[in-house]
Amino acid sequence: MRRQAVTALVMSALMSGTVSAREAQIGAQHTYVTACLADEEPADRMVSICERALDQPDASLRQRLDVMETLAWAHYHLDDEARARSLFVEILAIDPDSEDGLSGLGWLAIESQDYGVARDYFERAMNRSPNAEVQAGLAMSRYWGNDIGSRDALHGLEAALAIDPNYLWAMVRKGWVLTDLDRLDEAAAAFRFVIKREPDNESALYGMAFVESERDNWTTALSFVDRALEEDPDYVSALSRRSLILFYLDRNKEALRDAEKVIALAPDRADGYVRKARALSSLGRRVKGFEVLKEAEARVGYSSFLVYWRASLLLDEGRSSEALEQIDRTMAESEADFHDHLLRARIGLELKDIPLARESIDAALALRPEDKWGLYYDAMVMAQEDRFGMAVQQFGQAVERGLSLTKLDEFNAALVGRGAYATAVLLRARYLLVK
Structure with a gap:
C-alpha cells in the first residue's frame, strides 16, 4: 500500500512538472515501470504509462517483458486485439518459452473461438509454468474444442482450483460445466461462491439465473438475471434467458421485448427468434410466430433448435403430422437430443402411433434415464x-x-x-x- 501511494505521488509530480529534470530522469527510469506493473489505472492511461516504461533504457529484460504483457492487456481492454496480439508475439520472439506470451495468445484464441490454437498455446505454457490460469485455460479450450467431455473438463478445472481456490474465472466455468452435467446443486454452489466474493460478476449472476430457471424457480431466476443485465444491458445470453423466464411468468409482452433485442444484437443466433415466436404464440399471434421461425431459418439456416420449436408449436396447434415431418428433419441429420426424442414420443401419442412413441421414448430415456x-x-x-x-x-x-x-x-x-x-x-x- 505504501509503495502504491508513493508511486501515485511521484507519477503526479512527473506529469505536473513539479520535479527537477534530473529527478524526473531518475524517477522515470523506475516509476513508469513500477506504475505499469501495478496495473491500477484505466486501460487508456495504462497504455500511456506502459509505453513510457518501455522507453526507459535501464529496465531489465524481465521488467520489459512484464511491461509488454501489461500493455498487451491494456490494448485488449480498449478493444485493440490486433495490437495485443502483436505484443504477445513480440514477447515470444524475445523469449519463445514465455508463459505470459503463450497464455496471452491462448486467451486471445479462446476469445476468437479458435480452440485448437488455444489448446496448443496452453499446452506449451503448461510445460513452462503449470499455474491455475494455464490449467483452466487448457481444460476449457479442450472442452470447447470437443477434445474432452464434461467430466474431464471438470477434473481440469478442479486441478486449477486446487492450485488457486479463489481463481474466480475457473469457478464460474466449473459452475457451467456442472450445469452441463445436470448437477444443479453443485453448480449453484460454485456460482454463489463467486457472487459472494464478486457481487457484480455477470457470468455468475447469469449462471444462478440459469440454474434457478432450470429448477422452475422463475421469480428467483428473474432477480438474478436482472442483476446480470444491470452489469451488461447487452448480455445476449442473459437477455435470451430473461425472455424465457418472463414467458413462464406469463409476462409475454416483456418477453417479446427482450426477444426482439436479442435478435437485434445477434441476428445469426436462433434463440432470439424462438423466444419471439413463443411469446407471440402465447399472445394469440401464432401465425406470426410461425412466420418468425420461417424468417429465422432463412437467416440462420438449418438449426435443430428452430426445428424443435416449430414442431412443438405445430403440435400445440394439433397439426401432429406436420410436427412429425419437422422433427424427423433433425432425426435425418443425426442431431437428435433428449428433447427431440421426447417431443417425437409426444407426437407419436397424439397420432396414436404407439410403436413410434415407444421407439422415441426409449431413445430419450437412453440419454436421460x-x-x-x-x-x-x-x-x-x-x-x-x-x-x-x-x-x-x-x-x-x-x-x-x-x-x-x-x-x-x-x-x-x-x-x-x-x-x-x-x-x-x-x-x-x-x-x-x-x-
Missing part, C-alpha cells in the same frame, strides 16, 4: 400398451423426481381411455391421501 418428463411420457406410452401396473410405477418414479401432480389428471385420462377404471380410481385415491 432419470428425467421426470422422460419417465412421465414412458408411463403414458405404457398406458397405451395396456401395461397398467408398470405405467403406474413409472408415474410414481416421475413424481419422486419432481413431476407436478397437476399431470395426474392427464395420466388418469390415459388409463381410463384404455379401460383401466379401477387403476385410475386407486391411483387418484393414493395421491389424494398423500396431499
Whole structure:
C-alpha cells in the first residue's frame, strides 16, 4: 500500500512538472515501470504509462517483458486485439518459452473461438509454468474444442482450483460445466461462491439465473438475471434467458421485448427468434410466430433448435403430422437430443402411433434415464400398451423426481381411455391421501 501511494505521488509530480529534470530522469527510469506493473489505472492511461516504461533504457529484460504483457492487456481492454496480439508475439520472439506470451495468445484464441490454437498455446505454457490460469485455460479450450467431455473438463478445472481456490474465472466455468452435467446443486454452489466474493460478476449472476430457471424457480431466476443485465444491458445470453423466464411468468409482452433485442444484437443466433415466436404464440399471434421461425431459418439456416420449436408449436396447434415431418428433419441429420426424442414420443401419442412413441421414448430415456418428463411420457406410452401396473410405477418414479401432480389428471385420462377404471380410481385415491 505504501509503495502504491508513493508511486501515485511521484507519477503526479512527473506529469505536473513539479520535479527537477534530473529527478524526473531518475524517477522515470523506475516509476513508469513500477506504475505499469501495478496495473491500477484505466486501460487508456495504462497504455500511456506502459509505453513510457518501455522507453526507459535501464529496465531489465524481465521488467520489459512484464511491461509488454501489461500493455498487451491494456490494448485488449480498449478493444485493440490486433495490437495485443502483436505484443504477445513480440514477447515470444524475445523469449519463445514465455508463459505470459503463450497464455496471452491462448486467451486471445479462446476469445476468437479458435480452440485448437488455444489448446496448443496452453499446452506449451503448461510445460513452462503449470499455474491455475494455464490449467483452466487448457481444460476449457479442450472442452470447447470437443477434445474432452464434461467430466474431464471438470477434473481440469478442479486441478486449477486446487492450485488457486479463489481463481474466480475457473469457478464460474466449473459452475457451467456442472450445469452441463445436470448437477444443479453443485453448480449453484460454485456460482454463489463467486457472487459472494464478486457481487457484480455477470457470468455468475447469469449462471444462478440459469440454474434457478432450470429448477422452475422463475421469480428467483428473474432477480438474478436482472442483476446480470444491470452489469451488461447487452448480455445476449442473459437477455435470451430473461425472455424465457418472463414467458413462464406469463409476462409475454416483456418477453417479446427482450426477444426482439436479442435478435437485434445477434441476428445469426436462433434463440432470439424462438423466444419471439413463443411469446407471440402465447399472445394469440401464432401465425406470426410461425412466420418468425420461417424468417429465422432463412437467416440462420438449418438449426435443430428452430426445428424443435416449430414442431412443438405445430403440435400445440394439433397439426401432429406436420410436427412429425419437422422433427424427423433433425432425426435425418443425426442431431437428435433428449428433447427431440421426447417431443417425437409426444407426437407419436397424439397420432396414436404407439410403436413410434415407444421407439422415441426409449431413445430419450437412453440419454436421460432419470428425467421426470422422460419417465412421465414412458408411463403414458405404457398406458397405451395396456401395461397398467408398470405405467403406474413409472408415474410414481416421475413424481419422486419432481413431476407436478397437476399431470395426474392427464395420466388418469390415459388409463381410463384404455379401460383401466379401477387403476385410475386407486391411483387418484393414493395421491389424494398423500396431499
